[in-house]
Amino acid sequence: xxxxxxxxxxxxxxxxxxxxxxxxxxxxxxxxxxxxxxxxxxxxxxxxxxxxxxxxxxxxxxxxxxxxxxxxxxxxxxxxxxxxxxxxxxxxxxxxxxxxxxxxxxxxxxxxxxxxxxxxxxxxxxxxxxxxxxxxxxxxxxxxxxxxxxxxxxxxxxxxxxxxxxxxxxxxxxxxxxxxxxxxxxxxxxxxxxxxxxxxxxxxxxxxxxxxxxxxxxxxxxxxxxxxxxxxxxxxxxxxxxxxxxxxxxxxxxxxxxxxxxxxxxxxxxxxxxxxxxxxxxxxxxxxxxxxxxxxxxxxxxxxxxxxxxxxxxxxxx
Amino acid sequence: xxxxxxxxxxxxxxxxxxxxxxxxxxxxxxxxxxxxxxxxxxxxxxxxxxxxxxxxxxxxxxxxxxxxxxxxxxxxxxxxxxxxxxxxxxxxxxxxxxxxxxxxxxxxxxxxxxxxxxxxxxxxxxxxxxxxxxxxxxxxxxxxxxxxxxxxxxxxxxxxxxxxxxxxxxxxxxxxxxxxxxxxxxxxxxxxxxxxxxxxxxxxxxxxxxxxxxxxxxxxxxxxxxxxxxxxxxxxxxxxxxxxxxxxxxxxxxxxxxxxxxxxxxxxxxxxxxxxxxxxxxxxxxxxxxxxxxxxxxxxxxxxxxxxxxxxxxxxxxxxxxxxxxxxxxxxxxxxxxxxxxxxxxxxxxxxxxxxxxxxxxxxxxxxxxxxxxxxxxxxxxxxxxxxxxxxxxxxxxxxxxxxxxxxxxxxxxxxxxxxxxxxxxxxxxxxxxxxxxxxxxxxxxxxxxxxxxxxxxxxxxxxxxxxxxxxxxxxxxxxxxxxxxxxxxxxxxxxxxxxx
Numbered sequence: 001x002x003x004x005x006x007x008x009x010x011x012x013x014x015x016x017x018x019x020x021x022x023x024x025x026x027x028x029x030x031x032x033x034x035x036x037x038x039x040x041x042x043x044x045x046x047x048x049x050x051x052x053x054x055x056x057x058x059x060x061x062x063x064x065x066x067x068x069x070x071x072x073x074x075x076x077x078x079x080x081x082x083x084x085x086x087x088x089x090x091x092x093x094x095x096x097x098x099x100x101x102x103x104x105x106x107x108x109x110x111x112x113x114x115x116x117x118x119x120x121x122x123x124x125x126x127x128x129x130x131x132x133x134x135x136x137x138x139x140x141x142x143x144x145x146x147x148x149x150x151x152x153x154x155x156x157x158x159x160x161x162x163x164x165x166x167x168x169x170x171x172x173x174x175x176x177x178x179x180x181x182x183x184x185x186x187x188x189x190x191x192x193x194x195x196x197x198x199x200x201x202x203x204x205x206x207x208x209x210x211x212x213x214x215x216x217x218x219x220x221x222x223x224x225x226x227x228x229x230x231x232x233x234x235x236x237x238x239x240x241x242x243x244x245x246x247x248x249x250x251x252x253x254x255x256x257x258x259x260x261x262x263x264x265x266x267x268x269x270x271x272x273x274x275x276x277x278x279x280x281x282x283x284x285x286x287x288x289x290x291x292x293x294x295x296x297x298x299x300x301x302x303x304x305x306x307x308x309x310x311x312x313x314x315x316x317x318x
Numbered sequence: 319x320x321x322x323x324x325x326x327x328x329x330x331x332x333x334x335x336x337x338x339x340x341x342x343x344x345x346x347x348x349x350x351x352x353x354x355x356x357x358x359x360x361x362x363x364x365x366x367x368x369x370x371x372x373x374x375x376x377x378x379x380x381x382x383x384x385x386x387x388x389x390x391x392x393x394x395x396x397x398x399x400x401x402x403x404x405x406x407x408x409x410x411x412x413x414x415x416x417x418x419x420x421x422x423x424x425x426x427x428x429x430x431x432x433x434x435x436x437x438x439x440x441x442x443x444x445x446x447x448x449x450x451x452x453x454x455x456x457x458x459x460x461x462x463x464x465x466x467x468x469x470x471x472x473x474x475x476x477x478x479x480x481x482x483x484x485x486x487x488x489x490x491x492x493x494x495x496x497x498x499x500x501x502x503x504x505x506x507x508x509x510x511x512x513x514x515x516x517x518x519x520x521x522x523x524x525x526x527x528x529x530x531x532x533x534x535x536x537x538x539x540x541x542x543x544x545x546x547x548x549x550x551x552x553x554x555x556x557x558x559x560x561x562x563x564x565x566x567x568x569x570x571x572x573x574x575x576x577x578x579x580x581x582x583x584x585x586x587x588x589x590x591x592x593x594x595x596x597x598x599x600x601x602x603x604x605x606x607x608x609x610x611x612x613x614x615x616x617x618x619x620x621x622x623x624x625x626x627x628x629x630x631x632x633x634x635x636x637x638x639x640x641x642x643x644x645x646x647x648x649x650x651x652x653x654x655x656x657x658x659x660x661x662x663x664x665x666x667x668x669x670x671x672x673x674x675x676x677x678x679x680x681x682x683x684x685x686x687x688x689x690x691x692x693x694x695x696x697x698x699x700x701x702x703x704x705x706x707x708x709x710x711x712x713x714x715x716x717x718x719x720x721x722x723x724x725x726x727x728x729x730x731x732x733x734x735x736x737x738x739x740x741x742x743x744x745x746x747x748x749x750x751x752x753x754x755x756x757x758x759x760x761x762x763x764x765x766x767x768x769x770x771x772x773x774x775x776x777x778x779x780x781x782x783x784x785x786x787x788x789x790x791x792x793x794x795x796x797x798x799x800x801x802x803x804x805x806x807x808x809x810x811x812x813x814x815x816x817x818x819x
Contacts, residue, residue, distance in 0.1 A: 034697075035697050035700070035701050036697045036700045036701065039439070040697070040699070040700040041356055042356070042363065042365075042439050043365075043439060043441070047699075048443065048444060048732045049732075050436065050443075051436060051439065051440070051443045053436075054436025054437055054439075055437065057436075057437070058436070058437035058439075084355060086356040086358075086506075087355065087356065087357070087358050087490075087506050088489075088490075089506065094355060094506070094507075097505070097508070098508075153537060156538070156541050157541070160541060160544075160545035160547075161541050161544045161545050164545060164546065167547050168538065168542045168544075168545040168547050169533070169542050169548075171547070263534070263535040263538065264537075264538050265538070266349075266531060266532075266533045266535070266538055266542070268505075268507065268508040268509075272507075273355060273507065276354040276355045276356070276507060277355065279354070279696055280354060280355070280356050282355065282356075285355065
């Protein structure tokens with residue numbers, strides 16, 4: 001049985017790679033469809049037909065789009081993301097520090113959100129239909145309906161502007177100690193965790209409720225298995241699949257879907273970089289960001305799928 | 319960060335004393351309103367407000383403007399011409415670049431000539447093309463021959479795009495200029511860190527270091543100031559002025575020559591019938607725009623582009639009045655009344671959406687239908703600006719009237735928003751540039767303003783007043799006509815009370 005896992009996982013990786021290619025082509029095609037190009041944002045209001053023409057030529061934007069794509073792809077295969085059309089810097093150099101920042105923020109948020117939501121979800125399922133369960137449900141539904149910019153802006157207003165407890169900006173450059181890290185990251189991490197929390201709690205609760213009402217759990221309970229052992233050993237392994245998928249989906253949004261949080265806390269991450277790049281039609285940077293987001297998404301969902309496959313009841317047979 | 323106060327006992331001067339000597343030391347954190355990965359250190363390409371700040375921090379021009387737009391020599395010791403066509407520039411002695419190299423004529427020739435190379439993507443390509451030849455005539459002497467006489471050439475050289483860089487500079491990962499700060503760190507879209515240039519040739523700077531970031535999100539920028547994360551912010555929203563002042567923060571109002579204008583293209587069927595432009599000018603309620611769009615932070619415009627503070631402003635022109643009855647009469651006579659006229663506005667042109675709505679409302683009351691079309695800021699300047707027959711623009715101040723006239727109203731200008739063509743105006747512009755007599759030039763500029771008001775299709779309802787907010791310990795800021803943040807040049811003047819200790 002275990003041997004069957006390998007081709008399954010292999011096939012999963014192959015489809016992931018295929019989606020990656022599709023995304024890269026799609027993103028290039030869509031950015032080509034946008035009106036205007038990078039020369040417009042470099043020259044702005046001062047553009048004249050001659051200067052636009054000359055700059056387009058020097059940026060190779062006058063070449064046909066398919067050729068530009070092939071050249072870009074060729075560079076990518078050599079590990080070269082190309083250079084930004086705006087400032088001529090290598091895209092990799094612009095991306096690296098921001099990716100580091102984004103991963104830090106996403107990691108910290110995940111570290112807070114995942115355990116808390118698992119705990120809340122499982123306990124809510126165990127004490128189903130009690131006052132506690134209702135409280136958790138109302139709280140999570142409430143959180144999922146409040147946009148993140150409201151949470152973040154309110155937090156800044158209360159903790160930074162009024163109480164002066166925390167900095168309003170997450171100035172990553174000034175972080176040298178753990179205390180500074182906690183102070184700078186508390187608000188963005190808490191805002192992000194609150195938004196991602198809700199979905200994970202709901203999914204975990206639903207999956208656990210399903211499993212807990214299965215006949216085999218009832219059987220185990222009748223046989224006298226204690227509540228903790230019942231949940232952790234008997235029920236949880238069978239709820240892992242949907243829970244892991246919910247977690248993966250929530251986490252993948254932590255990288256690219258945090259534009260608002262980055263804007264509110266002036267935090268230099270990848271999401272803001274991509275928005276900037278799209279606005280300025282800086283295609284190589286857009287491509288690199290899209291690639292990173294897509295890769296993160298694929299890695300997370302593929303991992304979740306593998307975990308699901310590996311924990312299917314049939315496969316766990318000794 | 320502890321500062322070094324070289325002012326001795328004066329470092330403790332209480333803030334109530336009106337004139338205090340600047341104190342050295344401290345770290346200043348500044349947040350601009352626009353910033354992205356398009357930020358650059360290449361003087362030729364500077365185009366955003368934060369770019370201009372960097373330009374003034376790290377570089378110097380041959381000349382500089384003061385807060386009343388008067389030109390002074392900077393890196394140039396003298397700048398002279400007999401015929402206003404051939405200009406002789408003698409450079410200041412003992413100026414060094416940040417890498418230690420002395421400033422020489424070759425640096426100036428390189429810095430100015432590169433604007434004419436199309437692939438540089440220079441913002442001032444059109445102005446640079448008026449410099450026919452640029453050559454060194456000695457180690458400290460440069461001769462520039464223009465294509466036509468221009469008395470305002472020294473003002474052109476004060477634009478930060480024409481800042482001087484080291485001969486042969488091809489990359490701009492960092493800045494090697496002569497300016498008051500050296501570039502310690504520059505990450506486009508993230509932050510810029512400047513350290514005091516101890517070898518700076520001029521007065522100042524006073525603070526030890528300046529950290530410049532951009533916070534495009536308006537609320538976040540104000541919060542950063544209010545919570546003490548930054549000391550100075552650009553572009554305070556007039557709606558938040560009361561909050562900023564109630565928190566004990568300072569507000570600097572700069573009477574800049576920026577304006578949002580409504581241009582009617584005279585080459586479209588729309589404007590062929592007479593009276594439309596005048597009718598729209600009559601419909602604009604400038605006082606209402608000042609009060610409700612700019613919340614009082616603007617000055618009334620009179621459909622000509624010279625700001626009221628300028629010594630060249632023609633105050634004898636009859637002020638534009640809000641006259642719906644006359645507008646109705648003109649529109650009826652022109653056969654427009656009741657016809658649907660599309661009007662394009664966008665957040666890209668400051669305040670234009672609100673002005674459009676006010677105009678629409680005023681028009682509706684006399685039975686005229688204006689179809690307001692609000693388009694996104696993204697791509698506005700290339701897709702809509704000057705293409706729509708009836709739409710808004712936003713014009714930044716330029717250091718001399720001739721430059722404003724040249725850009726927006728000369729027949730040959732690619733940025734002639736209303737496509738107004740008047741050979742007499744072009745001839746007067748050329749004459750004004752070729753005359754040294756200030757009184758004669760003032761006369762010409764005055765007449766030209768009358769011609770713009772009477773003939774062009776551009777309506778200028780207001781000049782916007784720029785607002786910057788600062789923490790109580792920030793000193794040395796003065797409003798300037800040259801632009802926000804002291805004409806983007808606050809870095810060398812600003813100081814911190816108590817040295818920022």
